[in-house]
Amino acid sequence: EVQLVESGGGLVQPGGSLRLSCAASGFTFSTYWMSWVRQAPGKGLEWVASVKQDGSEKYYVDSVKGRFTVSRDNAKNSLYLQMNSLRAEDTAMYYCARISDVIINYWGQGTLVIVSS
Amino acid sequence: ERVMTQSPATLSVSPGERATLSCRASQSVSSNVAWYQQKPGQAPRLLIYGASTRAPGIPARFTGSGSGTEFTLTISSLQSEDFAVYYCQHYSNWPFYTFGQGTKLELK
Numbered sequence: 574e575v576q577l578v579e580s581g582g583g584l585v586q587p588g589g590s591l592r593l594s595c596a597a598s599g600f601t602f603s604t605y606w607m608s609w610v611r612q613a614p615g616k617g618l619e620w621v622a623s624v625k626q627d628g629s630e631k632y633y634v635d636s637v638k639g640r641f642t643v644s645r646d647n648a649k650n651s652l653y654l655q656m657n658s659l660r661a662e663d664t665a666m667y668y669c670a671r672i673s674d675v676i677i678n679y680w681g682q683g684t685l686v687i688v689s690s
Numbered sequence: 691e692r693v694m695t696q697s698p699a700t701l702s703v704s705p706g707e708r709a710t711l712s713c714r715a716s717q718s719v720s721s722n723v724a725w726y727q728q729k730p731g732q733a734p735r736l737l738i739y740g741a742s743t744r745a746p747g748i749p750a751r752f753t754g755s756g757s758g759t760e761f762t763l764t765i766s767s768l769q770s771e772d773f774a775v776y777y778c779q780h781y782s783n784w785p786f787y788t789f790g791q792g793t794k795l796e797l798k
Contacts, residue, residue, distance in 0.1 A: 620787035
């Protein structure tokens, strides 16, 4: 069974940093693109970033470029999102997701990030 | 950037009836469209990809159709567990993804 478990969310002040983690199990992690998708409270879904199987290619939505970094450790079956220079508008539930043949087909339960002073 | 616009924002339907949800792309996205269902407090779940292919385990009452710029998700004979928010998404510009703003399907 595919499982994606996020952690690392919490309350952080504007301008601060946070590192999210996603522990994957139930599939061969190293053979899949992975992604982060977020959802602001009461709002819709927004794709944030994606990373290739070997970490050699990374893509971001414009609003987080230069501030967020997606990475992965295939030996640990883990996906990460380093978030710097956080803003109030980054407040959201952050979901880890697996990509299969360009389709986002599995999601974790999410970790909540609140940016507030 | 191809924008996905869903309508209506809220749809009120009675159990047993049919629901038709629409999604329009600002430019052609071919058949590179997926639909997701999200219930309160839960992660989204993939329903449809390739505009019309049901994901594994998705009941046959869920049907996706369309291509180019107009897409439809039809749920025939609504069950109580179908009341949720539905999102369309295009991946024609993969590895970038764009979601619609969602349609809330509520009990009439």
